[in-house]
Amino acid sequence: MSVFITSLNSGSNGNCYYVGNAEEAVLVDAGISCREIVKRMKRLELAMEKVKAVFISHEHIDHISGVVQLSKQFQLPVYITEGTFNGSALRLEQHLTVSFSAFQPITIGGLTVTAFPKYHDAGDPHSFIVEHNNITIGIITDIGVCCDNVIKHFSRCHAAFLEANYDVEMLANGGYPYHLKKRISGGHGHISNVQALELFTKHRPAFMGHLILSHLSKNNNSPALVKELFEKHASGVRITVASRFEETPVFEIDAAYTYTPAPKKAKIYSRSRQNTMQLSLFQ
DSSP states (O other): OOEEEEEEEOSTTOOEEEEEOSSOEEEEOOOSOHHHHHHHHHHTTOOGGGEEEEEOOOOOHHHHTTHHHHHHHHTOOEEOOHHHHHTTTOOOOGGGEEOOOTTOOEEETTEEEEEEEOOOSSSSOEEEEEEETTEEEEEEOSOSSOOHHHHHHHTTOSEEEEEOOBOHHHHHHSSSOHHHHHHHHSSSSOOBHHHHHHHHHHHOOTTOOEEEEEOOOSSSOOHHHHHHHHHTTOTTOEEEEOOSSSOOOOEEEOTTOOOOOOOTTOOOOTTOOOSOOOOOSOO
């Protein structure tokens, strides 16, 4: 059985990622409104009824702004660490608030979700892998550095959402104040295109078929620039850049994934089919 993935939005204006099989799904973060989540899933022909839980990576507003309404409207459990909850001021319904711990797998139907700690400017930040039928998907964003946890879990992924937040020169030469530049690049903020590329080229597994570059900075990066950079080193991995304005297509991933460049104007990819078409300081 395959796993279906999409980015519903990715960037400092809101983050929300969908991972599911044919029966159930989870969302990682809900940083856009409930209304937008529902609207974008409908456009993708994804049933909201399949979503069984929301996992929160950390308390920054671009990851949690829609979660209270989403949880209340659809009675979805929200998995969140105590540290993240305490730093968030979220008013979740108590019976829908579930704590999780790093490295402890959580079963959601046929999906297994495992969190791991990361470096980020937050109270108790985590990234996630979601597994189903020997397929592993990584949701690895808001990482200040490619630490051992990131390397270990990225190297298991058949597909991954991976942060590529900023271009080094654009950040250095841009208009941000010095303290903010240091906050972004100082090891507890975000990783650059070069850092993400190094992780990809050195630690991707031979079976990885799809990489979705995520959480690009509005002011310090360019989708065209980062896509070109990664495609030079793709070696058969399909590269997609997640948008900060709209959802990506739904991609189908299975353990035998192979990416075949389609003929010009065609839209069908082998084993990766399109089903349809802090407000933080880190811009």
